[in-house]
Amino acid sequence: xxxxxxxxxxxxxxxxxxxxxxxxxxxxxxxxxxxxxxxxxxxxxxxxxxxxxxxxxxxxxxxxxxxxxxxxxxxxxxxxxxxxxxxxxxxxxxxxxxxxxxxxxxxxxxxxxxxxxxxxxxxxxxxxxxxxxxxxxxxxxxxxxxxxxxxxxxxxxxxxxxxxxxxxxxxxxxxxxxxxxxxxxxxxxxxxxxxxxxxxxxxxxxxxxxxxxxxxxxxxxxxxxxxxxxxxxxxxxxxxxxxxxxxxxxxxxxxxxxxxxxxxxxxxxxxxxxxxxxxxxxxxxxxxxxxxxxxxxxxxxxxxxxxxxxxxxxxxxxxxxxxxxxxxxxxxxxxxxxxxxxxxxxxxxxxxxxxxxxxxxxxxxxxxxxxxxxxxxxxxxxxxxxxxxxxxxxxxxxxxxxxx
Amino acid sequence: xxxxxxxxxxxxxxxxxxxxxxxxxxxxxxxxxxxxxxxxxxxxxxxxxxxxxxxxxxxxxxxxxxxxxxxxxxxxxxxxxxxxxxxxxxxxxxxxxxxxxxxxxxxxxxxxxxxxxxxxxxxxxxxxxxxxxxxxxxxxxxxxxxxxxxxxxxxxxxxxxxxxxxxxxxxxxxxxxxxxxxxxxxxxxxxxxxxxxxxxxxxxxxxxxxxxxxxxxxxxxxxxxxxxxxxxxxxxxxxxxxxxxxxxxxxxxxxxxxxxxxxx
Ligand SMILES: Cc1cc2nc3c(=O)[nH]c(=O)nc-3n(C[C@H](O)[C@H](O)[C@H](O)COP(=O)(O)OP(=O)(O)OC[C@H]3O[C@@H](n4cnc5c(N)ncnc54)[C@H](O)[C@@H]3O)c2cc1C
Numbered sequence: 001x002x003x004x005x006x007x008x009x010x011x012x013x014x015x016x017x018x019x020x021x022x023x024x025x026x027x028x029x030x031x032x033x034x035x036x037x038x039x040x041x042x043x044x045x046x047x048x049x050x051x052x053x054x055x056x057x058x059x060x061x062x063x064x065x066x067x068x069x070x071x072x073x074x075x076x077x078x079x080x081x082x083x084x085x086x087x088x089x090x091x092x093x094x095x096x097x098x099x100x101x102x103x104x105x106x107x108x109x110x111x112x113x114x115x116x117x118x119x120x121x122x123x124x125x126x127x128x129x130x131x132x133x134x135x136x137x138x139x140x141x142x143x144x145x146x147x148x149x150x151x152x153x154x155x156x157x158x159x160x161x162x163x164x165x166x167x168x169x170x171x172x173x174x175x176x177x178x179x180x181x182x183x184x185x186x187x188x189x190x191x192x193x194x195x196x197x198x199x200x201x202x203x204x205x206x207x208x209x210x211x212x213x214x215x216x217x218x219x220x221x222x223x224x225x226x227x228x229x230x231x232x233x234x235x236x237x238x239x240x241x242x243x244x245x246x247x248x249x250x251x252x253x254x255x256x257x258x259x260x261x262x263x264x265x266x267x268x269x270x271x272x273x274x275x276x277x278x279x280x281x282x283x284x285x286x287x288x289x290x291x292x293x294x295x296x297x298x299x300x301x302x303x304x305x306x307x308x309x310x311x312x313x314x315x316x317x318x319x320x321x322x323x324x325x326x327x328x329x330x331x332x333x334x335x336x337x338x339x340x341x342x343x344x345x346x347x348x349x350x351x352x353x354x355x356x357x358x359x360x361x362x363x364x365x366x367x368x369x370x371x372x373x374x375x376x377x378x379x380x381x382x383x384x385x386x387x388x389x390x391x392x393x394x395x396x397x398x399x400x401x402x403x404x
Numbered sequence: 405x406x407x408x409x410x411x412x413x414x415x416x417x418x419x420x421x422x423x424x425x426x427x428x429x430x431x432x433x434x435x436x437x438x439x440x441x442x443x444x445x446x447x448x449x450x451x452x453x454x455x456x457x458x459x460x461x462x463x464x465x466x467x468x469x470x471x472x473x474x475x476x477x478x479x480x481x482x483x484x485x486x487x488x489x490x491x492x493x494x495x496x497x498x499x500x501x502x503x504x505x506x507x508x509x510x511x512x513x514x515x516x517x518x519x520x521x522x523x524x525x526x527x528x529x530x531x532x533x534x535x536x537x538x539x540x541x542x543x544x545x546x547x548x549x550x551x552x553x554x555x556x557x558x559x560x561x562x563x564x565x566x567x568x569x570x571x572x573x574x575x576x577x578x579x580x581x582x583x584x585x586x587x588x589x590x591x592x593x594x595x596x597x598x599x600x601x602x603x604x605x606x607x608x609x610x611x612x613x614x615x616x617x618x619x620x621x622x623x624x625x626x627x628x629x630x631x632x633x634x635x636x637x638x639x640x641x642x643x644x645x646x647x648x649x650x651x652x653x654x655x656x657x658x659x660x661x662x663x664x665x666x667x668x
Contacts, residue, residue, distance in 0.1 A: 058484070058609060066603050096606035096607045097606050
């Protein structure tokens with residue numbers, strides 16, 4: 001909103017009074033007029049809500065109300081500065097949103113990935129983009145395998161601080177030499193008494209700078225000693241920071257990778273040099289890490305699909321606004337079919353992606369609730385949703401840029 | 405809570421489902437009204453009313469906060485929004501989807517009937533000063549008239565003394581503010597500066613799902629909500645023409661004279 005800065009004090013007084021009067025005239029409460037222009041200034045109606053459940057629609061409304069506090073300028077600035085959007089994380093934690101799919105007994109709200117995907121879509125769609133969604137992304141999906149396979153004692157110790165936003169989690173699987181080929185991970189954790197000693201390294205670990213906890217997948221049995229290659233990895237929920245929550249603990253080094261986009265959220269190379277993890281922080285049985293992590297992967301695929309959907313709609317919103325405002329040859333460029341058709345096509349793609357995404361999320365939730373017999377192809381569904389939504393979003397962004 | 409000889413307060417907050425403030429309003433092709441197939445949410449002034457009721461509970465002895473809405477089936481979403489903000493229960497006077505929007509007098513009569521059928525007498529009714537769809541700004545005043553209660557409209561600050569059964573309300577008037585003391589029961593309507601409504605937290609949204617909503621029909625209340633005014637035509641305001649920039653004061657004065665504006 002226009003604020004009268006850099007003007008003569010008297011002029012400022014007059015202007016302020018004028019703005020105040022205008023606000024009254026519009027009959028809008030202050031908390032509403034100070035919101036971002038981006039979301040409201042356009043006729044673009046975005047995603048159709050048909051097919052969403054009542055609770056998904058409710059989540060969407062509540063999250064968009066929170067995101068109205070963070071205008072496009074906020075996100076542009078975060079991206080330019082490369083600083084973490086802590087304010088959004090705090091706001092979402094205060095509202096109890098991080099616990100969206102964790103059990104009620106630990107302070108969660110026991111909803112499903114169907115609702116969490118809507119939440120992340122809505123964040124991305126507000127203009128926050130993938131970076132905005134990533135501020136809580138790992139705290140939602142990576143906590144799925146954590147709480148599912150943790151003991152009661154561990155859940156009480158781990159979940160409440162994450163839900164309250166006092167601690168944050170990052171997710172560390174990818175290694176420089178092993179990305180998709182997870183079963184060949186090399187970072188090893190060797191048991192010594194009541195602790196494990198970790199050596200090796202990870203790469204591309206998002207939010208490690210701000211996180212206190214790391215969902216860590218490491219090798220506890222060498223590949224050569226295994227009959228089943230899927231049983232050599234174990235999952236940990238490791239403390240990576242000192243008491244102050246900021247300084248990395250002994251034996252772990254984080255080196256930030258500079259990126260071309262999504263710069264507000266850090267990505268890191270992580271080095272372990274005799275890094276100690278308490279045996280009490282191992283999740284479930286030794287050697288079961290791979291199976292456990294797969295549980296989180298399908299959840300993440302659905303969330304990423306939601307985030308992509310949101311990004312695609314944000315791009316289309318900007319593009320349609322520009323197309324209707326930009327006058328060339330005496331008429332808005334949006335009246336030309338060369339501008340219209342690609343954007344309309346992208347909207348269709350996003351609508352189709354929505355159906356795949358929320359269908360996969362529902363299948364995931366059914367599966368978790370033990371109603372999964374009809375969904376033997378859960379992994380395929382979640383992958384299809386992630387692939388299709390990401391493609392649709394990419395195209396929408398590309399076309400938006402071409403239109404503008 | 406401190407012991408109090410008086411009965412705890414019962415607050416009623418009427419809330420309306422209105423076209424969302426961010427939606428660009430379009431007149432329908434028949435020019436009989438606006439296109440309502442758009443995003444709706446709780447009237448912003450009613451949000452302020454719910455917020456004030458919830459805050460009153462934090463500083464006085466409040467027994468219950470009940471919401472009431474009069475509208476189509478989807479208005480129950482508006483009730484859930486208010487319940488998630490902290491109200492205890494809701495009443496939905498349900499109208500068919502096709503029914504015309506009720507007018508302030510009809511709404512005020514329905515609210516009176518709702519108030520009269522409460523087992524626990526209502527002490528405070530907090531309404532928005534207006535709904536941003538029709539901008540009528542009459543319901544609160546009409547309700548006070550029908551009930552013969554005190555009224556404090558356009559409130560920017562509310563204090564309630566539950567023991568003394570009195571409300572002190574600061575209201576915004578042209579050129580300043582005015583402080584009123586009213587006996588309970590009282591009708592209060594909210595202005596912009598009363599408070600900034602909270603965002604419903606997820607745990608509260610979950611709790612709201614389990615809060616009771618009583619469904620009533622206008623005939624249960626013995627009221628007829630058929631409009632008594634006839635809308636002849638709805639049109640869009642004339643398009644604004646762009647402004648121009650002037651180089652200096654002389655040019656500005658010349659332009660003003662051209663437009664027929666002279667010093668008084
Ligand atoms: C910004 C960013 C943030 C990230 N955040 C995290 C994080 O927080 N935590 C984390 O653990 N990881 C994270 N990652 C890592 C990400 O999950 C990996 O990049 C991904 O798993 C792919 O691994 P890779 O890069 O090693 O690809 P590779 O394994 O090198 O694969 C590259 C490509 O080769 C082809 N290919 C490989 N194998 C096959 C095959 N068998 N069949 C056909 N084609 C094949 C595919 O086209 C594939 O895309 C992040 C990555 C980025 C870029």
